[in-house]
Amino acid sequence: MTEQQLLQLTARAAVLKALAHPTRLWLVEQLQQQERCVCELTDGVNTDISTVSKHLSVLRHAGIISSRREGKQIYYRLQTPCLLKMLSCVENVIEQNASAQAKLV
Amino acid sequence: MTEQQLLQLTARAAVLKALAHPTRLWLVEQLQQQERCVCELTDGVNTDISTVSKHLSVLRHAGIISSRREGKQIYYRLQTPCLLKMLSCVENVIEQNASAQAKLV
DNA sequence: ATAACATTTGGTTATTTTGCTAAATAAGAA
DNA sequence: TTCTTATTTAGCAAAATAACCAAATGTTAT
Numbered sequence: 001m002t003e004q005q006l007l008q009l010t011a012r013a014a015v016l017k018a019l020a021h022p023t024r025l026w027l028v029e030q031l032q033q034q035e036r037c038v039c040e041l042t043d044g045v046n047t048d049i050s051t052v053s054k055h056l057s058v059l060r061h062a063g064i065i066s067s068r069r070e071g072k073q074i075y076y077r078l079q080t081p082c083l084l085k086m087l088s089c090v091e092n093v094i095e096q097n098a099s100a101q102a103k104l105v
Numbered sequence: 106m107t108e109q110q111l112l113q114l115t116a117r118a119a120v121l122k123a124l125a126h127p128t129r130l131w132l133v134e135q136l137q138q139q140e141r142c143v144c145e146l147t148d149g150v151n152t153d154i155s156t157v158s159k160h161l162s163v164l165r166h167a168g169i170i171s172s173r174r175e176g177k178q179i180y181y182r183l184q185t186p187c188l189l190k191m192l193s194c195v196e197n198v199i200e201q202n203a204s205a206q207a208k209l210v
Numbered sequence: 211a212t213a214a215c216a217t218t219t220g221g222t223t224a225t226t227t228t229g230c231t232a233a234a235t236a237a238g239a240a
Numbered sequence: 241t242t243c244t245t246a247t248t249t250a251g252c253a254a255a256a257t258a259a260c261c262a263a264a265t266g267t268t269a270t
Contacts, residue, residue, distance in 0.1 A: 009127035015195045017125035022114035063202035072246050082194040089187040090120045097168035
């Protein structure tokens with residue numbers, strides 16, 4: 001693995017790592033159709049507001065979402081639509097695991 | 106978020122988390138064309154054999170790769186080909202980030 | 211059985227991540 | 241200005257992760 005390769009792989013890993021949390025995946029899902037303010041997002045999730053804010057910050061730093069202020073609220077939107085297709089492949093892995101499990105029984 | 110949803114999102118996050126490491130991404134890349142034994146994989150990477158083995162174990166537990174023994178060697182292969190397409194979307198995120206950065210300069 | 215090889219597992223330590231509470235900012239309303 | 245609402249930041253403790261070394265396992269050859 002070259003130095004150049006390592007840099008590239010680390011960048012990819014950073015994006016994946018940002019997605020790799022149930023709450024953050026949920027947030028991405030919520031932003032699928034339309035942008036949302038933080039208050040709307042915290043409503044649906046059972047964790048603290050500050051925790052949600054931190055998760056949003058992680059996603060934003062990874063370039064997965066972006067934000068804009070409108071009055072008191074801050075609205076978040078999805079930056080890269082193809083992420084949703086990506087997740088369907090993740091689902092494939094899970095289904096395959098499930099059927100492999102089933103085969104063992 | 107319902108209990109059911111949380112379970113599903115946690116499963117997805119687990120797959121993404123397994124991928125979210127430069128060495129593991131490199132390993133997945135190596136398995137893209139053909140299966141490989143551990144000795145072939147450790148050759149290309151600068152870390153300890155035991156560390157590589159542990160990374161392979163993480164990928165295997167996530168159902169991303171699988172292994173078979175042939176004599177003294179253990180061969181690993183990719184379980185879900187669509188993962189490679191998935192990573193091209195991750196690359197999109199990175200490129201978009203780069204061009205956003207460039208715009209600022 | 212012993213030796214040599216390929217790989218995994220266990221133990222340790224350093225680092226990172228997570229989620230909470232409390233405090234800080236930012237914007238609008240009174 | 242002061243109050244209220246919306247959101248972020250800081251600080252902390254618990255849990256998870258990563259990398260190394262050493263020891264254990266499984267396989268083939270002697």
